[in-house]
Amino acid sequence: MNSNHITEVSVEKLYKCERxxxxxxxxxxxxxxxxxxxxxTCGKEMKYNDFWTKCEQCRIALKYAExxxxxxxxxxxxxFANDRYYHDIDELLEYYDGEWDKPDVVYGSVKxxxxxxxxxxxxxxxxxxxxxxxxxxxxxKDAVAELKNFIDSWNLRHMYEYFEQDDKLIVDxxxxxxxxxxQKGYQR
Ligand SMILES: [Zn+2]
Ligand SMILES: [Zn+2]
Numbered sequence: 001m002n003s004n005h006i007t008e009v010s011v012e013k014l015y016k017c018e019r020x021x022x023x024x025x026x027x028x029x030x031x032x033x034x035x036x037x038x039x040x041t042c043g044k045e046m047k048y049n050d051f052w053t054k055c056e057q058c059r060i061a062l063k064y065a066e067x068x069x070x071x072x073x074x075x076x077x078x079x080f081a082n083d084r085y086y087h088d089i090d091e092l093l094e095y096y097d098g099e100w101d102k103p104d105v106v107y108g109s110v111k112x113x114x115x116x117x118x119x120x121x122x123x124x125x126x127x128x129x130x131x132x133x134x135x136x137x138x139x140x141k142d143a144v145a146e147l148k149n150f151i152d153s154w155n156l157r158h159m160y161e162y163f164e165q166d167d168k169l170i171v172d173x174x175x176x177x178x179x180x181x182x183q184k185g186y187q188r
Pocket of ligand 1: 017
């Protein structure tokens with residue numbers, strides 16, 4: 001019997017990646033499968049399957065360093081702390097009045113508007129609601145432009161503004177600079 005399509009495989013050792021179960025013949029390739037992961041900034045070990053390249057602390061630090069900073073006294077727009085909206089700094093002060101867990105820094109906000117901005121899809125939906133055999137041009141480009149103009153002026157008249165957290169704007173509350181009240185303690 002002559003089998004020229006068979007090759008002998010002899011395996012002395014196998015390497016298994018415990019993180020996924022894949023098997024390898026060499027240690028090098030096994031190590032490349034799901035290697036340890038380290039923060040590219042501080043080198044701290046991260047979870048091997050972490051999606052980020054920097055650890056959470058370094059990401060927060062970077063965001064803080066890159067953000068614009070303003071003092072609470074100079075900021076009159078809504079602020080966000082812990083994903084909660086405050087109409088202004090005074091409302092935040094009221095909320096945290098007497099609390100011990102006041103954040104030192106909070107996020108500023110950016111103003112946005114809700115508006116309708118898609119005349120084409122409205123016209124398209126209307127056209128699609130009827131099936132024609134000969135596919136006529138139902139609404140002309142001018143007709144679409146007319147609707148767009150109308151929507152633009154409607155948007156201006158019914159502008160609904162809202163505020164979104166601005167991750168790039170940090171409001172320093174300044175509490176940490178307040179003098180700590182002297183503690184009545186023992187002195188020996
Ligand atoms: Zn693996
Ligand atoms: Zn780090």
